[in-house]
Amino acid sequence: LSLSGLLEKKRSAGISLEFKFCGFFVCESEGLTVKMKKRMKMLLLLGFCCGMVFGDQNRSDPHDQRVFPVLSINYDYVQMPFEVSLWILLASLMKLGFHLLPVLSGVVPESCLLIVVGLLVGGLIRVMGKNPPVLDSQLFFLCLLPPIILDAGYFLPIRPFTENAGTILTFAVLGTLWNVFFMGAVLYGACRLEAGRLASVDLLSCLLFGSIVSAVDPVAVLAVFEEIHINELLHILVFGESLLNDAVTVVLYHLFEEFAHAGEVTVGDVFLGVVCFFVVALGGVLVGGVYGVLAAFTSRFTSHTRVIEPLFVFLYSYMAYLSAEVFHLSGIMALIACGVVMRPYVEANISHKSYTTIKYFLKMWSSVSETLIFIFLGVSTVAGPHAWNWTFVSITIVLCLLSRVLGVVGLTYIINKYRMVKLSGKDQFIVAYGGLRGAIAFSLAFLLSSDDFPMKDMFLTAIITVIFFTVFVQGMTIRPLVDLLAVKKRKQSKCSINEEIHTQFLEHLLAGIEGVCGHYGHHHWRHKLNRFNKRYIKRCLIGGERSQEPQLISFYNKMELKQALMLLESNSSANLSAGVTAAIPRQRSRKTLNISKEREEEIRKILRGNLQKTRQRVRHTHTHTHTDTHRHTHTHTVTHTLSHTHTHTLSHRHTHTHTHTLTY
């Protein structure tokens, strides 16, 4: 009696819990293979049975005999982390799935596929009867966006960025301003003409909408441009623009929002707006710079606590972002400034392992963030609410394209007068076509309050349509267009000591020539900055002997280390001799000897023996890199002769090995 009674009471409680379980299991199984789906189904049945037999702790009848629960379910305790982990797991499994299907990933960019998955998941949740979660703006701006921006800022290629800084700033500031006002004005005109439902849209709302939708989005640009490998110049132009236009977007967004609130716009307000722009941009950079210096200074003292070095990098950067957001300054610019400022000093101070950790953590987080953002975009589309208006949406899309093209062409005409390497028509086309919109626009629109902006839903729908258009249509077609127009692709550059030496040589040469001409140009200021850096800043921020090390030497060290590691990795494969020949840097084909079989075996044995010693040596290289210069020199002779060991003949090798054991 008691058992059946228990079963009856528990059944209702158990099923509601099981429902939650089911929902997520079904969602997750969407992307898995058939085998895994079967397993999921079996687990589901098992779960059902358990639920029916044992039931919910909280609903237990106090009058019943308390049977000690061997197995019980308490889902509420872990609900929040469980759901978050499940989403991230889903996103990662999706990513895994795409790369297992090379056909698809070759044609469609990843971002499109992720949005489609998001749509499917959202649709599934809707079918289950629950409301799909919308991309929460706070979650987006505080958790999902910073890793991507930090990854971009920390690994920003400084030389091309500074060389094209003028062009990038022009596109970012003037280009965005042009887009905003052109779109706002024309949209307002169109709304006036259309009348009807659009009559309530006033000029300020149009301008606000323009400011939200005009900004080129760094996440979308990264996602698409990563796969097409265009040349460095175009990449840095579009990407740099997407990063720097954040300041403009932030200012205009807050400006128009305030004005819409206040109702009245005076000339004084406009002037304050301009001042606000400078404050936001420069303030953001300043905040980032301060935190960057702090991080560099902290890393000077971490030689005894190597394990937490990466943590400092991440925490200081995140604090820079949050501090900038507190004052409504540009968080993105703060993050980038922090990464750029701290990188050279931090890298000189931290260990090689910490450097690798930072690099891979940043890549991992930014990858996960990007995936989640696109999936959530898809889910939010299903969530709605939507207010579709054919005129508004179509005009928006046409205007986006038109204003972008006009802006780029017009600005390039002015910019080319000041550039040494002019931007050709092809370059202009790619820059214009690469102006993708993304999740930032969506989140900004989502933050609007419905009271001030009754047409918020219409805006959201229009923005989502624009995002879909740019990501799908432009994202998918940019790769064949790049091939069609024969745009220069990125050259796969192996790091070459020659290039480094000669580039530095040329920089010194140009600085000298500029001195002769009395012309204070680019090279002159860079030279001055370098000297200032070397004399004062490096001494403060880099600990120990490394502060005196010239850039060339650290570059050479890194290169040798990389090569030694490569040698190790390639030799851990089964066929030892093949690995050895693959690791030889130069094809010394003219030095191949005709040797007999026994000699070959002998050579192979010696090589294997040497490589064992090499492993120990290279490990020593790791630990010795940070001691005084005396030992440093020794490490160099070791790795240097290592590369020679493989190119000289047998007799040489013997002598070299012996000298090495002696120095140890």
Place this chain on the structure above:
Amino acid sequence: MGSRASSLLREEDIEEIKKETGFSHSQITRLYSRFHSLDKGENGALSREDFQRIPELAINPLGDRIINAFFPEGEDQANFRGFMRTLAHFRPVEDNEKNKDLTSGEPLNSRTNKLLFAFRLYDLDRDDKISRDELLQVLRMMVGVNISDEQLGSIADRTIQEADTNGDMCISFSEFIKVLEKVDVEQKMSIRFLH
């Protein structure tokens, strides 16, 4: 100062320099006033001391070599023509120049000529090869005094090993060009002379 400077420079000279180097009229007059301001002895030519007085060259690691580049073989005075000829290497490459007929020879600011100028700065003995010693000298100038000879030696060896394709343990001009093919020399070796 300006009017006095331009009166010493005749129109025919300006035309000849324009044809030889490709600078515009205003650029030539501006550079002439700079030439004149550097010429403290006022004898129409620059000596080595005049160059060494320029503060940027004094602190530049390659200062001496740059100064030497302005003086033709064996001479101690640099006149305005020579000055302009050297500076012409640093003019930005213009697209329309590529269409000019090649009978007049390659312009001074072509990519090859820019690289040849840089190569000659390495190659002091003018044997069309950068030997290990010449490379070591340049490295020592750029890197300073704190680095040991051994370390610099290994860097120099590595550099030659990377660039050398014909095995003569020196870097010839063609190898030099090949190594720098990925570097944007047109932009790196150009100065925007104001109009």
